[in-house]
Structure formats: C-alpha cells, structure tokens
Amino acid sequence: MDRLEFLRRMGCGAGLMVATRGTGQSTELARAAWPVAYRADEPEAFWHAVRDQYAIYPPLIYLNSGGLGPSPRPVLDILELTARQLQHRIETGHFFFEQARGIVAEFFGASIEEICFARNATEGNSIIAAGLGLRAGDEVILETHAHPGGSLPWLNQARQAGVVVRAFTPDANSAAGNLERIAALVGPRTRVVQVSHVTAPTGIVMPVREIATLCRAKSIWFHIDGAQSAGMIPFKLQEIGCDSYAASGHKWLGGPRESGLLFIRQDQIDRVAPLHLGAYSSGDFDLSGHLTFTQGVRRHEYGTRNAATVVALAEATRFQSQIGRERLAVRNASLISRLVDGLRDLPRVTILSPEAAEQRSAMLTFRIDGIPGANVFHRLMDAHRLRCRPVNEEKLDAVRVSFHIFNTVADCDRLIAAVRQIVQP
Numbered sequence: 001m002d003r004l005e006f007l008r009r010m011g012c013g014a015g016l017m018v019a020t021r022g023t024g025q026s027t028e029l030a031r032a033a034w035p036v037a038y039r040a041d042e043p044e045a046f047w048h049a050v051r052d053q054y055a056i057y058p059p060l061i062y063l064n065s066g067g068l069g070p071s072p073r074p075v076l077d078i079l080e081l082t083a084r085q086l087q088h089r090i091e092t093g094h095f096f097f098e099q100a101r102g103i104v105a106e107f108f109g110a111s112i113e114e115i116c117f118a119r120n121a122t123e124g125n126s127i128i129a130a131g132l133g134l135r136a137g138d139e140v141i142l143e144t145h146a147h148p149g150g151s152l153p154w155l156n157q158a159r160q161a162g163v164v165v166r167a168f169t170p171d172a173n174s175a176a177g178n179l180e181r182i183a184a185l186v187g188p189r190t191r192v193v194q195v196s197h198v199t200a201p202t203g204i205v206m207p208v209r210e211i212a213t214l215c216r217a218k219s220i221w222f223h224i225d226g227a228q229s230a231g232m233i234p235f236k237l238q239e240i241g242c243d244s245y246a247a248s249g250h251k252w253l254g255g256p257r258e259s260g261l262l263f264i265r266q267d268q269i270d271r272v273a274p275l276h277l278g279a280y281s282s283g284d285f286d287l288s289g290h291l292t293f294t295q296g297v298r299r300h301e302y303g304t305r306n307a308a309t310v311v312a313l314a315e316a317t318r319f320q321s322q323i324g325r326e327r328l329a330v331r332n333a334s335l336i337s338r339l340v341d342g343l344r345d346l347p348r349v350t351i352l353s354p355e356a357a358e359q360r361s362a363m364l365t366f367r368i369d370g371i372p373g374a375n376v377f378h379r380l381m382d383a384h385r386l387r388c389r390p391v392n393e394e395k396l397d398a399v400r401v402s403f404h405i406f407n408t409v410a411d412c413d414r415l416i417a418a419v420r421q422i423v424q425p
C-alpha cells in the first residue's frame, strides 16, 4: 500500500515534509520560522512567535479556550493535507491510527493499549457510564458543576437503569474540602466517583491523585472528565491512578473539532462493555455468537473514521510538547495572576475562582455586582472584541476567561482596562 509517511517526520522540528513512499514525491509546506528558542530574559518574543502560529482574526482577542480552542497552523496544515491525500488515494487512512495512538499515549503518560480515539469528551464519558453495567440503586458521585457532557451520561443511566446520582458542591477554597465532600457521600452502594479534573464554570482543579487513592481503597471506579485539563495541565495518567479519563481534543490541546480520547487503565479494560461494536472491534467472531474483542481500549473505535482528525490531534500534542507543557502551564498561571492583580481592587468585582495556586487553573471566573453576566460578556465582546464566555451554571451569573499559549500580556491588560471601564465609567 502506498502510504503517506508524514507521521514519521513528526517531531523533526521546523518545516513539515510530506513524502509518499514509492513515488519519492515530496511537498514542503512553507511556514513562519518555528520553533523560536525560549529565552528567560525575553519571554514575550517566544510567546509572540507562538501567537504567530495561530490564524486568529486580528481584532479578536480570544479568551475562550475552555469552550473551543483554536488550532495552530501545523495542526491545520496536517489536517488539510491528510484529508486531501486520503481523498486522492480514496483511502480511509485507518493505518495512521496506531502511530498517532503511540504519540498521544506518550503525551498522556499511558500505554498504547490504554488509549482510544473518541469524537469528544462526552463520547468518552458515555462509554464509561454505559459500559460499567451499573444496576438500580448503584450510586455515582459527581460535582454539581459537572458539564452536561459529564452529567448527562449518568443521568441517562439513572433513567434507564435506576442508578442514583449524588452530587457535591465543589469547594473553591480547599482541595482537602473537595476530598471530604466526596468521602461524606461515599456509602455501601457507591460504585463510581467522577469529577471534572478542572471544573468548567469556575476552573477549580480537583485533587485527582487523592481522590484516586480514596477510590482505590474502597474499590470504587474513579473516572475523570478531563475536557478542561487535557492540554492545560501537565500530568501523566498512570501517575494519577484513575481508572478512566475522557478528554476533548478541540479545547486546550488545539486539536481539530470533533477529536477526543478515552483512557482506561490496563487492568480495567475488560470491565467496560463496549457501547457500540462494529468493524475493528473484533477480528475474531462468527454468527454462532463467538466474539472476542480487539485488544486494548481501541475496541471502542468502530466503523469508518476520519483519520485526518486523528493525525491532526497527534500533531497538536507534538506542538504542545515542543513548547513545553510545564512552560505552558507556568505562562498561563502568570497571566491569570496578572489578571487577578488587575481585578482584585476594582469595585463590584468578585472573583469566583480559587485563590490557592494548587486549585487555580488557566480559567478565571468573575462577577460584576449589579450587571448580569450576559451583559458583561456582550460589553466585552462588542466594545472591546474580547471573547470570553458567560457562565450561567448554578445561577453564577458571571463571565469566564481562559488564558492559553496564544494570549499575550497585552491581551490580559486589555481585559483589565475593559473591566475597569465597565465598573468605573
């Protein structure tokens, strides 16, 4: 088979060489000089070079990676190129999956057997919720701030199987407080604890290692909804110790839309019954009922898929690794601190996100007393081109800001000045 070989080239630095085996054809995609070396004495030069990798419409200051993340040029390039090449050859490109899986698995600190490509975080959450075979009266613990993509798969189990959902309000002031609130809900019928690694409404980082230890001691399945943590926080899944983890590719990772992944720990893979089965779920079956599953979590991938999306997701992880995951987290934290310093003393502004560094993420939610969150959102967008996200969950009536690698110090200062103008016209 005449395969594209560009994945072989991933991780080779600047420039994307695409070659086709056998024909010797190659295409060099021109691109702005990248990567630029990081210099501690001049960090903004590096971050501006990162910013240049994004095709964001210039007047827009995009502060909503927690909703939908833009893809950098290398990801867009490989997405388009893969789609075209596969059209030219009329191939599915499924042969790319294993190589892409290896890259993504390494990024997340998992083995290749433990990762499958999903369409989004909701799909990963749904596979776990439906696959554990819970029965009437079995209990699942969630936080009240769970996103519908995290809570509805379990509410579906409540409706279909009589599962009982028990919820705790997340503690924005103490990591230990969250652990205590979960422990207080655990009872003899608790089968699953699920938390958002980073909560969507106010960006609270949950103490997932400690929750994993608690659950392990009581033989409770621990699932993490990682929609907001994949690409935002550096971590290794095998070190966290959870049973499963689902994530979006199209938020903080900057992967293409409709990309995601599901991790299930090696020794737990067989405990999750597949929700859907089809071609690629089994290589060994017959109509008498004999059926063995494909090895690993990849059994949850079925039918014809979009390989361009999968290849581009792998490229998105490579792009972040090139920047440095720790560096990215430190940078985002510094922008959040700058924002907090700028908002702290403004009249009528209340910050709803955590104060403590261990609980704070790259998202910050604030409210302006006397002005509905939706109005604040529209004023920031219409008058200043600052695209944030209104927060209506749990009647918080606030606005959420996400800072990511393409945001600059100037973006942060523009936001502070705009909020000041709203509260001190």
Ligand SMILES: Cc1ncc(COP(=O)(O)O)c(C=O)c1O
Binding pocket: 066, 067, 119, 120, 121, 122, 123, 146, 147, 148, 149, 150, 196, 198, 199, 200, 225, 227, 228, 247, 248, 249, 260
């Ligand atoms: C915590 C959380 N879970 C799930 C989702 C849904 O993600 P997806 O659209 O990838 O299914 C979101 C989206 O914002 C989220 O914040």
